[in-house]
Amino acid sequence: MARLHLIIILFFFFFSAAFATGKPHAFMMKVSKHDFGYLYYSSIEVGTAQNSFSVNLVLDLSSKSQFPWFDCSATRYNSSSYRPFRFGSPGCKLVKNAVPWDCPNAIGAPPTSFCFNQSCGVFPISDVEIVYIGSLGEDIMRLGSRFTTPPVVFSCVNPSTAGTVPESSPGILSLSRHVLSLPMQLASSLQLPRKFALCLPSNTNQEPGRGSLFIGGGPYLYPPYSGDASGLFxxxxxxxxxxxxxxxxxxxxxxxxxxxxxxxxxxxxxxxxxxxxxxxxxxxxxxxxxxxxxxxxxxxxxxxxxxxxxxxxxxxxxxxxxxxxxxxxxxxxxxxxxxxxxxxxxxxxxxxxxxxxxxxxxxxxxxxxxxxxxxxxxxxxxxxxxxxxxxxxxxxxxLMEFDIESSKFSVTSSLLLHNTSCTRSATA
Incomplete structure (x- = not known):
């Protein structure tokens, strides 16, 4: 166990040092609700600016998702900053049940420039093995308009895996406790508190029907309520x-x-x-x-x-x-x-x-x-x-806050009682 902790620390230390200047404070991502169902998603931009693409990822709090994953098919994604992981590499060792995968020979595999023999093969849906497999790698991301992240670990999956979520949101944004969930990765690489907060909208994705995902903590401002909504926790x-x-x-x-x-x-x-x-x-x-x-x-x-x-x-x-x-x-x-x-x-x-x-x-x-x-x-x-x-x-x-560092959960009752809602966040 001590060896695993050392791997985790060393793995993220490199990226923390590389991005030591301009590290953000706690920040917010917008959350939308699908028109046709009760799924909630955030939009991210992946890859180098000239070859990036935007993708909507469904939010998942459960341990089924260890890390973010989405469809990386050739027509969607061709980033020069993408780096795949080999089986047995430090990053690969962070994933439960990783396997060596010769993915260029697999049906529906990511492009060969993103994958190779002895890739780090992973099961994006942790309780569904064999059927769904993808390759683990990393790339920079832009979350909202605030900043570009250090490289974030995620899995490229084949289209059949992405078929488990809506076509308009072909992947999952993991919010789990796992060290490779998005909040945990960014907390480590950007030296933020290991906490995040979630406020899901009841409106669909038409403006102004967007809620918020806060990574690193508050403040949580929801006018016309006066003050930080954490006072309602x-x-x-x-x-x-x-x-x-x-x-x-x-x-x-x-x-x-x-x-x-x-x-x-x-x-x-x-x-x-x-x-x-x-x-x-x-x-x-x-x-x-x-x-x-x-x-x-x-x-x-x-x-x-x-x-x-x-x-x-x-x-x-x-x-x-x-x-x-x-x-x-x-x-x-x-x-x-x-x-x-x-x-x-x-x-x-x-x-x-x-x-x-x-x-x-x-x-x-x-x-x-x-x-x-x-x-x-x-x-x-x-x-x-x-x-x-x-x-x-x-x-x-x-408004829910998941404080992993202190192992505490905080929640308000409905913000509607205070003449506000999740769509009214004033946090910049």
């Missing part, structure tokens, strides 16, 4: 997944598990076995995120008492339940639901954090409009590995 600790920790010999490159202790609906505590909110030795249980999914999922043992309590509180508000259809768990006649500052005025959900702090979830993050009804987007299922899997809708217009 409820903070708790991340929870280590024992199974991942054991597998990686003390490291913690797994998902972001948040220390949720109980759940309330309109102030009433839901009764269920709270032990499943902890992550067990097999890696089951706990509360984590997957913003590539729109809906939030709960284990059946949580969902069943939750939906019973939610419907009871809805009846107390004189909300009229209508016919419910997949994928929703309950729908209500929109005429019977009042509208508040944070969306439809439905029973609020509190995720009760460590030390009794509460992350309150309001109607705009619980319901979707199907035309005649408001429908609940929280679902249940016996096949959910975590106890609670938080999807994209639930966190829209909530």
């Amino acid at each position: 409820a903070t708790t600790s991340f929870v280590t997944n024992p199974a991942i920790k054991a597998r990686h010999k003390g490291a913690s490159p797994g998902d972001y598990f948040v220390d949720v202790r109980s759940i309330e609906v309109d102030g009433e505590t839901i009764r269920f076995d709270k032990s499943i909110l902890s992550v067990d030795k097999k890696g089951k249980g706990g509360t984590t995120f997957d913003i590539t999914r729109p809906y939030t999922y709960m284990r059946s043992s949580i969902f069943n008492p939750f939906i019973k309590a939610f419907k009871a509180k809805a009846r107390a508000r004189k909300m009229i339940e209508t016919t419910t259809y997949a994928p929703y768990s309950a729908c209500f006649d929109r005429k019977s639901v009042r509208t508040g500052i944070a969306g439809p005025d439905v029973p609020a959900i509190d995720l009760v954090l460590r030390d009794g702090k509460k992350w309150r979830i309001y109607g705009s993050n619980l319901m979707v409009d199907d035309g005649e009804s408001w429908c609940l987007t929280v679902q249940g299922g016996s096949g959910v590995r975590p106890a609670i899997l938080i999807g994209g809708i639930l966190v829209e217009n909530n």
Whole structure:
């Protein structure tokens, strides 16, 4: 393990020295929402100025993505500053399950100028091996209009891998804990704090429907709210997944598990076995995120008492339940639901954090409009590995900070309560 840490330090030290002048402070990237679905992406420009290309990359908080990856087919990308990695090189050793890959002979491989025999073959989707493979390399990037980065490690993939995401966003921007995720790479090479914040828009990608990804910390300014929105944070600790920790010999490159202790609906505590909110030795249980999914999922043992309590509180508000259809768990006649500052005025959900702090979830993050009804987007299922899997809708217009250095998670409730939203960031 000590040797791996030394490799990581030496690997990024070279790039830190090379870019020692003009290092930026914490900076912001714009985040857009796809018109046709609940996916969120940022635009980056890759490569030398004369041969660069722009690509939209879907944001992913999960540990499935260790590093950024995208389609590097010949018609899209021909950068003279691209440097592929050989198998066994220091950079290649940072990736789980890397293999030697003679990619010029593979179907759909990147151009031979970007790949060669004994390339560092990697699996961009870490839990889907053999089917999807790409080559690891590095190139400079421009993130927004602020600056050009030191070389960033990413994977060129073949078009079949990019087919797992929308054609307009042919790749993934990893925000995971892994040392090669974008926030971790830039924190190391630019000597920024190992933290990032995310504020997902509820609007689609039409202006002004853009949220923000902050790398390196705040301030977080959202006028007309006065001051730094970090003053609205409820903070708790991340929870280590024992199974991942054991597998990686003390490291913690797994998902972001948040220390949720109980759940309330309109102030009433839901009764269920709270032990499943902890992550067990097999890696089951706990509360984590997957913003590539729109809906939030709960284990059946949580969902069943939750939906019973939610419907009871809805009846107390004189909300009229209508016919419910997949994928929703309950729908209500929109005429019977009042509208508040944070969306439809439905029973609020509190995720009760460590030390009794509460992350309150309001109607705009619980319901979707199907035309005649408001429908609940929280679902249940016996096949959910975590106890609670938080999807994209639930966190829209909530500012979230992932402080990897301090192992803390901070979140606001809906910014709509303060007459602002994720699209109103004033941070330069």
